[in-house]
Amino acid sequence: MADKFPNLDSQRGVGKLNGHLNNKSYIEGYTPTQEDVKVFEQLTVDIPPKMKNVVRWHAHIASFTDEEKAAFGSEAPIAVAVADEGEDDEFDFFADEDSADEAAAAELKAKLEEEKAKKTT
Numbered sequence: 001m002a003d004k005f006p007n008l009d010s011q012r013g014v015g016k017l018n019g020h021l022n023n024k025s026y027i028e029g030y031t032p033t034q035e036d037v038k039v040f041e042q043l044t045v046d047i048p049p050k051m052k053n054v055v056r057w058h059a060h061i062a063s064f065t066d067e068e069k070a071a072f073g074s075e076a077p078i079a080v081a082v083a084d085e086g087e088d089d090e091f092d093f094f095a096d097e098d099s100a101d102e103a104a105a106a107e108l109k110a111k112l113e114e115e116k117a118k119k120t121t
Helices: 010-023 035-043 052-062 065-071 097-119
Strands: none
Touching: 010 052, 035 052
16 A cells, blocks of 8 residues: 555655545554554655645654554554452442442321321321
8 A cells, every 4th residue: 555655755745645645544454554553664755734634644654653653553452450369449430339229218108198297196
């Protein structure tokens, strides 16, 4: 795909890249790949501000470190931190809290019966 933009050392080549990026975030696909790195490295001219798509894309790719760029497109799994099995800091939204609810309901029922008894006497 990088071969699709052979003249990135000219304004015409940058214009072609700008048209390609008109409705795309990356050179190919939905995440940065090695194709983005190749095209990024081939881009040797100053990007005119009117080439908004290339300016946006270039700034985005430039924001990554060399290490991150080297990992573009790799199938390596993303590292995920896993808590110790002994720790359980999560709140269980579906926990059984019936005893507290039942106590509150019983208290309210007793209060209502008491008020009803007062009115009838």
